[in-house]
Amino acid sequence: MGIVTMAWVAVVGLTGVINSLNIPLTMLWQSTDIAEMTAPYRHAPPLRNRVPLDVAVAAARVEAPGMRLASVGFPGRDLASPHHYMVLFTGQTALTARLLKPVLVDAATGKVTEARDMPWYMTALLVSQPLHFGNYGGLPFKVIWALLDVVTIIVLASGLYLWIVRRRQDRPATAQAKLMIMETAE
Numbered sequence: 001m002g003i004v005t006m007a008w009v010a011v012v013g014l015t016g017v018i019n020s021l022n023i024p025l026t027m028l029w030q031s032t033d034i035a036e037m038t039a040p041y042r043h044a045p046p047l048r049n050r051v052p053l054d055v056a057v058a059a060a061r062v063e064a065p066g067m068r069l070a071s072v073g074f075p076g077r078d079l080a081s082p083h084h085y086m087v088l089f090t091g092q093t094a095l096t097a098r099l100l101k102p103v104l105v106d107a108a109t110g111k112v113t114e115a116r117d118m119p120w121y122m123t124a125l126l127v128s129q130p131l132h133f134g135n136y137g138g139l140p141f142k143v144i145w146a147l148l149d150v151v152t153i154i155v156l157a158s159g160l161y162l163w164i165v166r167r168r169q170d171r172p173a174t175a176q177a178k179l180m181i182m183e184t185a186e
Helices: 002-020 022-042 051-064 119-133 138-186
Strands: 068-073 084-090 098-106 111-117
Touching: 002 119, 002 138, 022 084, 022 098, 022 111, 022 119, 051 068, 051 098, 051 111, 084 138
Parallel strands: none
Antiparallel strands: 068 084, 084 098, 098 111
16 A cells, blocks of 8 residues: 555656646747747738638647637737747547647638657657646546555654654653753863
8 A cells, every 4th residue: 555655656746847847848838839930930021811710720730630629829929930820739539638739720721831849858748737737547546646645644644643743752752861961061
C-alpha cells in the first residue's frame, strides 16, 4: 500500500508541477510555434474582407480528419494572427480528446496556411491536467482517485502526528540535558 501511495503522490506531484507551468508554456508556444506559423504575414496589410467561418472550418477539417472541432480563434483574437483563423481540433479517444491540433487558415483566401502537432511540452501539459485532477476514465477512475486522496491524507496526518509526539517526548530530555550542562559548567 505504501508503494502504491508513494507512486500516486509522485504522479500527482509531477503533474502538479507541470500544471503550474501552464502560463509560461503557453506563452512559449505562442512566441515560438505560433509566431513561426504566422511569420510570413507579419507585415501584410490589414484584411479588408474575410471568408465565412464555415469555409475556414471546412478547409481546416481536411488537415485534421477524424478529429473534433474544439475552438476557433478569429483573426486578431486569441491565438490567431490578424490574417488567420486558428482552428483547434481534438481527438476522439479518451487520451487524444485532451490534445489539440492547431490549423491556421488564411482569413482572406480560406486556404490552410499550416497545420502542426503540438510541441512535446504542450502535449505534456495537456495530458497532465486531467491526470492531475482525475478526469480520465469516468466514475470508477474518480472513485479510485478519491480513495488514493484519502489514503494520502491519512498517511500525511499520521506522519505529522508521530512527528509532533516525538518532538514532545524529546523536549523534556533536551531540557534535562541543558540543565546538566549548566550544572557542570558551574
